Amino acid sequence: MNFSVTILGSGAALPTKNRMPTAQYVNCNNRHFLIDCAEGTQLQLRKYKINFQKISHIFISHLHGDHYFGLVGLLSTMNLLGREKELFIHGPKELQDFIMPMLRFGGARLAFNLNFIALNTTDKIKIYEDPVLEVHSFPLKHKIPTCGFIIKEKKKALKINPKKIKEKNLKIEHFKALQNGKDIILENGEEISFKDVTLPPTDVLSYAYCSDTKKNLKVVEFIKEVTVLYHEATFLIKDQKRANSTFHSSTKDAALIASKANVKKLVVGHLSSRYKTNDAHTEELQNLFTNSQVAEDGLCIDLAKEQSRS
Amino acid sequence: MNFSVTILGSGAALPTKNRMPTAQYVNCNNRHFLIDCAEGTQLQLRKYKINFQKISHIFISHLHGDHYFGLVGLLSTMNLLGREKELFIHGPKELQDFIMPMLRFGGARLAFNLNFIALNTTDKIKIYEDPVLEVHSFPLKHKIPTCGFIIKEKKKALKINPKKIKEKNLKIEHFKALQNGKDIILENGEEISFKDVTLPPTDVLSYAYCSDTKKNLKVVEFIKEVTVLYHEATFLIKDQKRANSTFHSSTKDAALIASKANVKKLVVGHLSSRYKTNDAHTEELQNLFTNSQVAEDGLCIDLAKEQSRS
Numbered sequence: 338m339n340f341s342v343t344i345l346g347s348g349a350a351l352p353t354k355n356r357m358p359t360a361q362y363v364n365c366n367n368r369h370f371l372i373d374c375a376e377g378t379q380l381q382l383r384k385y386k387i388n389f390q391k392i393s394h395i396f397i398s399h400l401h402g403d404h405y406f407g408l409v410g411l412l413s414t415m416n417l418l419g420r421e422k423e424l425f426i427h428g429p430k431e432l433q434d435f436i437m438p439m440l441r442f443g444g445a446r447l448a449f450n451l452n453f454i455a456l457n458t459t460d461k462i463k464i465y466e467d468p469v470l471e472v473h474s475f476p477l478k479h480k481i482p483t484c485g486f487i488i489k490e491k492k493k494a495l496k497i498n499p500k501k502i503k504e505k506n507l508k509i510e511h512f513k514a515l516q517n518g519k520d521i522i523l524e525n526g527e528e529i530s531f532k533d534v535t536l537p538p539t540d541v542l543s544y545a546y547c548s549d550t551k552k553n554l555k556v557v558e559f560i561k562e563v564t565v566l567y568h569e570a571t572f573l574i575k576d577q578k579r580a581n582s583t584f585h586s587s588t589k590d591a592a593l594i595a596s597k598a599n600v601k602k603l604v605v606g607h608l609s610s611r612y613k614t615n616d617a618h619t620e621e622l623q624n625l626f627t628n629s630q631v632a633e634d635g636l637c638i639d640l641a642k643e644q645s646r647s
Numbered sequence: 648m649n650f651s652v653t654i655l656g657s658g659a660a661l662p663t664k665n666r667m668p669t670a671q672y673v674n675c676n677n678r679h680f681l682i683d684c685a686e687g688t689q690l691q692l693r694k695y696k697i698n699f700q701k702i703s704h705i706f707i708s709h710l711h712g713d714h715y716f717g718l719v720g721l722l723s724t725m726n727l728l729g730r731e732k733e734l735f736i737h738g739p740k741e742l743q744d745f746i747m748p749m750l751r752f753g754g755a756r757l758a759f760n761l762n763f764i765a766l767n768t769t770d771k772i773k774i775y776e777d778p779v780l781e782v783h784s785f786p787l788k789h790k791i792p793t794c795g796f797i798i799k800e801k802k803k804a805l806k807i808n809p810k811k812i813k814e815k816n817l818k819i820e821h822f823k824a825l826q827n828g829k830d831i832i833l834e835n836g837e838e839i840s841f842k843d844v845t846l847p848p849t850d851v852l853s854y855a856y857c858s859d860t861k862k863n864l865k866v867v868e869f870i871k872e873v874t875v876l877y878h879e880a881t882f883l884i885k886d887q888k889r890a891n892s893t894f895h896s897s898t899k900d901a902a903l904i905a906s907k908a909n910v911k912k913l914v915v916g917h918l919s920s921r922y923k924t925n926d927a928h929t930e931e932l933q934n935l936f937t938n939s940q941v942a943e944d945g946l947c948i949d950l951a952k953e954q955s956r957s
Contacts, residue, residue: 350727352690376720380662404786406720410686413712417660443711444790480754499832503877570678 340365340490340542342565344606349571349585350403351610351647352377357634358403359548359607361567362387365488366469372486372546378407379414385635390420394465396474397428397456398548399483405432409439416447416592423450427464427474429482430455458482461559473557477550480584485547487560493538501534508538528602540564542640545600548607550589557597564640566595567632570605573617588618592625602643606632610627650675650726650800650852650950653898654916655691657942658911660713661920662687667944668713668915669858670769671727671877672697675798676779676847681705682796682856688717689724695945700730706784707738707766707795708858715742719749726757733760737774737784739792740765771803785821785869795857797870803848812870850874852950855910858917861891862900867907874950876905877942880915898928902935912953916942929954 342363348356358375362382369391371378382389385417391410397405405428415424418642426432433453440447454464456474465472469491474484502505506523507515515531516520522528545560548569560566571585580587586594588605597604604627608618615631622629628646652673658666667687672692679701681688691701699721715738725734736742743763750757761879764774766784775782779801784794785819796812804826811817816833823839824831832838836922849859855870858879881895890897896904898915905913913936918928932939939957 351724354693368897374716377690380687383662383664400749401761402720402723402749402755406716406723407686407748411715414661431748435745438741439710439712439716439745442745442791445712455740481752556940594718 339367340544341386342544342567342569342638342640343387344604344632344634344636344638345378345385346373346375347606347608347634347636349607350401353610355634356608356610357381360407361546362392363488365544366490368470369393370472370488373398373404373548374406374408374411375403376406376410379411380633382411386458386614387509390415390418390422392424393399393422393611394425394427394472396464396472396484397426398477398485398546399430399433399481400431400435401477401481401549404549405451408432409436412440412447412451413437413443413445416445416449420449424452425452425453425465427454428457429458456484458484461496473559477556478553478584479546479549479551483549485545485550485556485559487543487545487563489543489563490541492541492591495531495535495538496533498536505529505534507534515581540644542644544640545598547594549585551584552586552593554597555592556594560598563598563600565602565604565638566598566600566603567606568594569607570618570622571607571609573612574621576609588621589625592622592629595626595629596609601628602636602638602646603631604631604636605633608632649677650854651770652854652877652948652949653697654877654914654942654944654946655688655695656683656685657915657916657918657946659919659942660711661675663920665944666918666920667691669708671856672702673798673854674675674845675854676800678777678780679703680782680798681857681922683708683714684718684721685713686716686720687723691944692721700725700728700732702734703732704735704737704782706774706794706796707742708787708795708937709737709746709789710739710741711789711791711859711881714859719746721748721942722750722757722761723753723755726755730752730759730956733762734776734831735762735764736940737764737766739768741887745806745864752778766794768794783869787857787866788863788894789859789861793859795855795866795869795871797853797855799853799873800851803851805841805845805848808844809903815839817843817844849951850954855908857904858893859892862896863903864907866904870904870908873908873910874954875914875948876889876908876910877914877916878904879917879943880928880932881919883922884931894953898931899935902932902939905936905939912948912956913939914942914946915939918942923943
């Protein structure tokens, strides 16, 4: 099964030639999510050939414009292109009051159900669950109420050892019980222990998103051991004071959180437009957290690969 | 003096690889205006190297998203980049109610004065005037209240004939009276008739914007004899029925209005995303109105050149 994150915008508030403001597309076992939706997100989705009609849930971290000004345009376009599939938007409670009057006044009668769900911005809360994964929101520390998100696969079933299928004459109808750790009796009376015919499950993968936020050690417990952490690093260490005063993070802050949470890989983004390249961020990160990377627009992170690398 | 219009977005509601939705930048004698402001307008302004902090007035034709969803982002960016210069926004009265809560909630304390002026959507009204030009709004016929705009230079002063300056020993302090058609007496007692030392003024230039609208003959009186008319032609003639039912125009409709108003040049835009190229529009237009052109993103129309060509 696949679990990938595509960075649609890796910049901070001011869009530049190289970096659009924040949005990310997550495909987790063919569940399709969008995290944040800055101005131009619909164009980025097109650019990277993502079928945005498949998106079922949109998570908006907070109401600074560079994280949601593209939402109303994306919803309009989804509607114009004939969307019928229900859509869920999780965001600060005021979001609905901003978006709905604009859609209504424009005369767009949505042909799909649009559900706004207010985020709890003070506690860690499960906001989505299905048989294979869960999504939680948790509070970050920014100028206005802001949430991070964690998308985590559930414990996976055991794998049938392909070598044992012929040897034990297993049929497909036997698999489910064995994969769930139950012994079975074949029609010929033979007892089969699940331990003899299965292999360990593939690793549970997880992705955490922390943007925007100042350094916040409370976050560590929420994102412990995730496969990939995306954490903002708007500033370099030399601009740490500015990071603190604007409720943002430096590379050092991001690396500290990644280190304390023992994540496998750190990706930093939300780079201030004052930095013309990502060279300085990359250099600083190399000394702070080994398995790390600076995000770029279009970067596609394959979580299974990151897990197997570490 | 210069008078140019840069097409920032020539497409209809759905942005495509080639066409962004509607926005136009007008530089009229160093007055800087923006007409409409679709999602992505701030990126287009950057792309075409336009200093958007110079813009003093923004005119929003109507509240369909493809004409204003980029406004809140542009205002935020202007503020982040340190704008102090006052800004005037003319648009439907509800616009302010949509934009201001988003700016306020995001915590953006605007460092510049932002003035919303409600458009009258039923009559032709003068909405701006200074010593060299006037802007009027006038009603169009669309699904929701919509205005067109006309930007027109005022009658210009006569030009001093350069050959006569030495011959008559004219000094700069004599120019203004002569240019305004007044005779003068030099210090040596010589009488100078303005007719002898001046040339006719350069032509008065004017630009009219009609988008979005169905064919509306009432518009003709408002835009009579303009130098350049930008009129929407969302559809080709073969899709005339669809143009009518969606309150849009075909190439034929646009050409009829241009012809009845006796404009010098017609530029059509707001092309539906169903047309992959502008070939068919161009072909139809050639047979309908000789001096015409299909808009493309980045097209810069120099009105003085268009005037001299015709």
